[in-house]
Amino acid sequence: MTELSIDLKGKKGLVVGIANQHSIAYGCARAFRRLGADLAVTYLNEKAKPYVAPLAEELGAPILMPCDVSAPGQLEAVFEEIGRRWGKLDFALHSIAFAPMADLHGRVVDCSREGFTTAMDISCHSFIRMARLAEPLMRDGGTLFTMSYYGAEKVVPHYNIMGPVKAALEATTRYMAAELGPKGIRVHAISPGPLKTRAASGIDHFDELMSRVEAAAPAHRLVEIEDVGLTTALLATDAGRLVTGSTTYVDGGYHVVG
Numbered sequence: 001m002t003e004l005s006i007d008l009k010g011k012k013g014l015v016v017g018i019a020n021q022h023s024i025a026y027g028c029a030r031a032f033r034r035l036g037a038d039l040a041v042t043y044l045n046e047k048a049k050p051y052v053a054p055l056a057e058e059l060g061a062p063i064l065m066p067c068d069v070s071a072p073g074q075l076e077a078v079f080e081e082i083g084r085r086w087g088k089l090d091f092a093l094h095s096i097a098f099a100p101m102a103d104l105h106g107r108v109v110d111c112s113r114e115g116f117t118t119a120m121d122i123s124c125h126s127f128i129r130m131a132r133l134a135e136p137l138m139r140d141g142g143t144l145f146t147m148s149y150y151g152a153e154k155v156v157p158h159y160n161i162m163g164p165v166k167a168a169l170e171a172t173t174r175y176m177a178a179e180l181g182p183k184g185i186r187v188h189a190i191s192p193g194p195l196k197t198r199a200a201s202g203i204d205h206f207d208e209l210m211s212r213v214e215a216a217a218p219a220h221r222l223v224e225i226e227d228v229g230l231t232t233a234l235l236a237t238d239a240g241r242l243v244t245g246s247t248t249y250v251d252g253g254y255h256v257v258g
């Protein structure tokens with residue numbers, strides 16, 4: 001029988017998307033660490049750095065770098081540093097999204113061309129770029145993660161243009177899983193239930209959504225970033241070695257009743 005490890009000891013991972021201690025990416029980073037991985041962590045810009053740096057220190061991250069995916073060269077620089085320092089990468093987490101407020105708060109029908117392009121670029125195409133940069137460093141296989149939401153599948157009031165963007169992200173996950181599978185690289189979309197984060201504060205009537213989900217979800221409780229992190233981290237271990245391309249819901253079961 002082959003040797004299996006249900007931990008991440010000796011594994012190297014990249015975490016993109018920590019803004020503060022409420023970020024889903026931080027919940028994932030903690031779980032990756034808990035299973036023994038070493039992490040590279042990024043922050044959006046100098047304004048975000050003071051919030052992220054202490055968390056990166058607590059996570060014992062040997063690499064901490066700026067990464068605005070819309071700034072030319074920054075994502076590439078992160079992967080160069082990982083290649084230089086580690087010479088390999090075992091997993092990478094993409095936990096970022098953005099849409100201009102006017103477009104996020106309006107109907108899909110009214111979404112501007114620039115707003116749509118920006119939202120797709122930052123929230124979806126950046127995951128493609130991450131995968132392309134990760135591929136040569138994942139010579140022994142690896143796992144790529146992105147964060148989606150139920151609004152990709154069903155119309156969720158006030159989720160607006162992020163619904164189509166997340167639908168594209170989930171389809172991208174399936175295609176990349178098919179393309180990278182032969183190299184042992186797995187690709188996952190994780191779909192958490194609603195969590196009070198900075199990104200979520202941009203969505204209108206978010207509190208109502210949370211109450212609705214809490215009441216209807218089979219688990220009758222809301223998820224926490226720790227729950228999302230544990231499921232995600234487990235999928236990066238050998239326990240997930242033949243799981244790829246899917247959208248994995250961490251939502252107390254809401255998607256089966258919602």
Ligand code: NAD
Pocket residue numbers: 016017018019020022023024025043044048067068069070095096097098122147148149150191192193194195196197198199200
């Ligand atoms: P968050 O605000 O903590 O994280 C969003 C991150 O996106 C931040 O770290 C921000 O710096 C980053 N980001 C935005 N523009 C960027 C850019 N140009 N370059 C690099 N990074 C950029 O909020 P969160 O809720 O943890 O969001 C993480 C992911 O989870 C997002 O994809 C979001 O859509 C998804 N998600 C959130 C929920 C929820 O209820 N909060 C539910 C399902 C999915």
